[in-house]
Amino acid sequence: MTEYLRRVAPRHRPTVAVVGVGAIGTVVADALSARADVTLCRRGPSAPMAIDVSGDLHRVDAAVAATPDGLGPVDWVVVTVKAQDTRDIGPWLDALVGPATTVVMLQNGIGHAERVSEWVPAERVLPGIVYIAAEKIERDLVVCRDLGALAVATGPAASSFAALVDPRLSVRLVDDFVTESWTKLVMNSALNTLTALTDRTMEVTADPAVRPLFRALLAEGVAVATAEGARLPEGAAELFLARMDGLPRNSATSMLLDRRAGRPLEHNYLTGAVLAAAALSGVAAPTVALVHGLVDALDNRELRLALARELEELVAA
Ligand SMILES: NC(=O)C1=CN([C@@H]2O[C@H](COP(=O)(O)OP(=O)(O)OC[C@H]3O[C@@H](n4cnc5c(N)ncnc54)[C@H](OP(=O)(O)O)[C@@H]3O)[C@@H](O)[C@H]2O)C=CC1
């Protein structure tokens, strides 16, 4: 293209749809909004979102859709629902995914591409791991306490996506995504589950009564991750525990927030994923199994309570 044409040709602004406008979806939408046309795909009333990033409170500059009706394919779909809700966003993906769409999966756990294989082939999925601390404190308001980083699998889609993101949210391109995702999964399997079970923030890692349980979960997780091809250093479990000790003491995990709000828990994609891999590779993970069972019992109880609350509201209405 000549220099003249380059100047007069209208620039195509990339289009992005964020499906799952909770804590992480809102932070990422905000970070994309300067360089792309962003649509927030929300269920319920189509209100805009506000965000508070370390005291800077503002409205997210994005369109809002409450239903997929009338939407067409976009350049990028960013999926930020909890892993267990991925199947439910099928109607959004039907509308938004076309032959040139890349789906960015920003979720804890592993198996990101498999979860959306019905809608998009693996080569057009960009899996990502999230290192952000955020919470949706009201229906239309998210607080971001640490605008950390995203880690995405290296490739052409990764560089193009990174170029769209405000540099204040760093995007790290990782060659070994297996090691990256298993490292986070092993930590989430211990930290998210034990904070949710004890109803305590990250300070629980230092409790001498609970610390041995952290150690056992991490050691089993590391053994399974290694069997799955993650390349972890010698003494990885202790290293992970030290990393957890460095996290803000009064911060919640996403699973603790879900427990406190009476929402379904993501454990089937955390401890559940570790157990599935352990069964396949023949690695023993008895502590992970016990803790998984406890969280499952908690999840069912929270669900029953949520249903009872809904019923009460219906009766009162
Ligand atoms: N929060 C954090 O600090 C961190 C989270 N993560 C991971 O990031 C991922 C996203 O977590 P997070 O942002 O915390 O989760 P949230 O629960 O805050 O947000 C998920 C959003 O998805 C929406 N949703 C669920 N089902 C549907 C549906 N069928 N259609 C449309 N929207 C739907 C929910 O809507 P509604 O509001 O209506 O319920 C909710 O707003 C998870 O895998 C989590 O583990 C990782 C690191 C840190």
Ligand SMILES: CC(C)(CO)C(=O)C(=O)O
């Ligand atoms: C690492 C941690 C605990 C950070 O918030 C997380 O991934 C989560 O809350 O799901």
